[in-house]
Amino acid sequence: MWVLLRDRRFQAFWLGQATSVVGVGVTVVALPGLLLAHRAGTDFAYVLAAEAGTGAFFTILGGVFADRYSRSLLMAASDVLCVAGITAYLLLGADGPLWSLLLAAAVIGVGVGLYQPAHRAAMPQIVSGELLERANALDSATKRIGMAAGSALGGVLVATAGAEVALIVNVATYVVSLLTLLFLRLPAVTGSPGGGIGSVFAEARDGVRIVLRNRWATAIMLQGTIQVFFLFAPNYVLTAIVAVERYPKGAYGWITTAGFVGALVGSLIAGRIRTKRPGVVAMNAMAPCALLPVCLVWDVPLWVFCAIAFVAWAGISTFFVFWLSGLSRAFPPEVHGRVFGIEHLLTFCLDPVAKAVIPAVALGVGMGVFGIVAAVVLLVSTYAVLLVPGAVTLSNPPESARPSAVPTTAH
Structure with a gap:
């Protein structure tokens, strides 16, 4: 990790995003x-719905822009949009019309949609070779620590100074991020783009095609769609319900904290693992997540629930370190933005639907039935992808041609 942090470009990138x-x-x-x-x-x-909806839509367009323009400048533009949206919350949150808040949320959603693919595509542009796993591990760990620290800081600020002051602090963090990105100034990976909005959508379609040609990557993206829908999104809601019904006050906080700590540990450990079969390591790390719905079914002691949350989220972080590094190596830099945009969209496209629908279904059919189905779905989908050529190594099989470029689109 110290090798990474001695690199001035990575320092700027890491500090701003932290x-x-x-x-x-x-x-x-x-x-x-x-x-x-x-x-x-x-x-x-x-x-929340307005922000999530616009964010999902603009993730695909953000991937196109990340392949056309400087990824650091695109992330800087995202920071500006988020500052504008949060400022609108500050000015209009108390008594402004609802439509103005929805517009502010949409602006932030656009910023988030632009940011996600640019951020992931920027990493292999800054760090390459064997340090990529460690860079992704440090980035993942930083996000876990930052979210936990930010949530704690937000709680203190809201309780002592008020929500408005807390949002002003958030604006200040975006300004710091903006300055580091302007210092970084990553070059665009392709030449000067041409064409109008039609060419943007054409490039988005080309990105989808190039991902679909890579069978192992497509299979794992669809695996994420299934697992988020059947397990991770509803588990987020159902764990809170079960914690309130079964354990003393504050139990959900302990379970969540155990998950945060596990994710941090998993990120740091994954950065030190060297293997020729990263896909197998990644899927084995995901397997303990099948125990999460078991905790919803049986009245396990709180410490057992916390221990399983720790192990499960450590596995999730380990998976993402190898998965994102594998995607970075499997596709050429000029399509990284679109690849990561499609990956994010496919993984989380059903997240809001699952949070709204699956908990009601689980309570209707019974928590026991839901828990068993969720555990089976996770285990089957986790190991079934290893049957797809390339999934074991998270790389293209020797006999398959590496996707070298996006099909030419007339501008």
């Missing part, structure tokens, strides 16, 4: 503190 993610953690606590103090809960739900 500061920014702390701000995001602050907003997770501050925004409901601001809106729910003055508005109905439905308004808060509409705001």
Whole structure:
């Protein structure tokens, strides 16, 4: 890790994103503190939906832009959009019309959609070779620590100074991130783009085609879609329900904290693993997640639930370190933006639907039935992808041609 942190470019990238993610953690606590103090809960739900919807749509376009333009400047533009949206929350959150808050949420959603693929595509542009796993591990660990620290800081600020001050702190973190990105100034990976909006959508379609030609990558992306829908998204809601019904007050906080710590440990350990079969390591790391729905079914002691959350999230972080590094190596730099945009969209496209629908289904059919189905789905989908050529090594098989470029699109 110290080798990475001695690199001035990585220093700037890491410092800016570490500061920014702390701000995001602050907003997770501050925004409901601001809106729910003055508005109905439905308004808060509409705001979250507006941000999630625009973020999902612009992830694909953000991938195209990340392949066309400087990824650091695109992330800087995302910071500017987020600052504008949060400032609107500050000015209009208490008594502004609902449409203005929805517009502010949409602006932030656009910023998030632009940021996600650019951030992931920028990493292999800054760090290459065997240090890529360690860079992804440090990035993942930083996000876990930053979100936990930001949430704690947000809680303290809301309780002592108010939600408005907490959001102002978040704006300051985006300014720090913006300055580091302007210092970094990564060059664009392709030549000067041409064409209008039609060519943008054409390049998005080309990105989808090049991902679909890579069978192992497509299979693992679809695996993520299935697992988020059946396990991870509903588990987020159901764990909170079970914790309130079964354990003493504050139990959900302990379970969540155990997951945060496990994710941090998993990220740091994954950065030190060297293997010729990263796909097998990644899937084995995911397997303990099947124990999460078991904890929803049986009345296990709280310490057991926390221990399983620790192991499960350590495995999830380990998986993502190898998965993101494998994607970076399997596709050429000029399509990284679109690849990571498609990966993010496919993985989380059903997240809001699952959070809304699956918990009601689980309570309707019974937690026991849901838990068994969820555990089986996770285990089957985790190991079934290893049957796809290339999934064991997270790389293209020798007999398959490496996707070398996006099909030419007329501008």
